[in-house]
Amino acid sequence: MLSENRTVFMLKTKKNLFLLLAFLPLLAGAQDLETLKTLHRNWRAGAAAGVNYLSMELKKDFSQASMDMNSLPDLSYSFFFYKRFKKHMEIGLELEKNMFNGYKNHSGNVPWLVYDPSFNTGGRTFLPRAIYYNTDIWSFFFNFNYSFLNIYSYKHNFLNLNSYLKVGLGFSAIRVEMGYKNQQDYFDSNMGFFPLYEKGQGGHKGIDSYGTFHAGAGINYFISDRFSISAEALFLFVSCDYLDGVHNMTATLLDNGSVQLDRVGVVGTVGELKLSVSYYFNLYKKTLRSSTIWNEKKEEFKNEFYFDKKHNRFK
DSSP states (O other): OHHHHHHHHHHHHHHHHHHHHHHHHHHHHHHHHHHHHHHTSSEEEEEEEEEEEEEEEEETTSSOEEOSSEEEOEEEEEEEEEEEETTTEEEEEEEEEEEEEEEESOOTTOHHHHHOGGGSSTTOOOOOOOEEEEEEEEEEEEEEEEEOOOOEETTTEEOSEEEEEEEEEEEEEEEEEEEESSTHHHHHTTOOSSSSEEESBTTBOOOEEEEEEEEEEEEEEESSSSEEEEEEEEEEEEOOSOTTSSOOEEEEEOTTSOEEEEEOOEEEEEEEEEEEEEEEEOSOSBOOOTTSSSOOOBOOOOOHHHHHHHHOTTO
């Protein structure tokens, strides 16, 4: 009797396993189909603009923060494209441009300028006078955003206002120019050329690219289910030592009287404040022909994030 029960159990197990293996591709196909059905929904695109400030250069071992130049606030703007998943999460791409500028009226304590042979050979002598820098960088990011629940008011119920966190990894292409503020200083120092240093522009077309990371938070207000405006604060980190126009160097006096220059690895740290406008949309409003896997029908746009979070706060 026990043997018969065991035989029946094994037959049922084999049957169930066979059915599972038979229908597994169909289940997977159904899941893919469901993904394809919703892939066109919940997209947004927009632009942002604001100000930035190159605040410091942080050593890569986090042991010291410094800044050779005096920075001034400058402009920043970007364009972005996102796809929303699971209501709260977005993945997208962002192209951003940041511009930096600054000065130093007394430049005699910048080792690279004072000791580097590029500025101190062949009759040329660097003069510790007022200098300036202009830098711009293009950055390309792969971003991840997480949006929190809508802000709630007991007086006005659910608001069209919510907050979000943002992080992104990418790379930056950098162009820089640094030189004397007064043109007469070029002739006094026998440089015979100006600016003192440039990269990615003028006679030096080569552009370097560096790893970049940014992170921050923002507040988003929905004007309608199609449009929203946002204000965000970000920190931008660029693995480059000449965002301020000068290379970071340490100078060591050797026994023979010469000076040894050693390059210091730093990360440029930038603060950003930006306002943005977003437009929400689906990639198309009408499905494919009825002969395909979808039935032909009119598909009205619905911003699921806007409606679900506004009316279903705790989901």
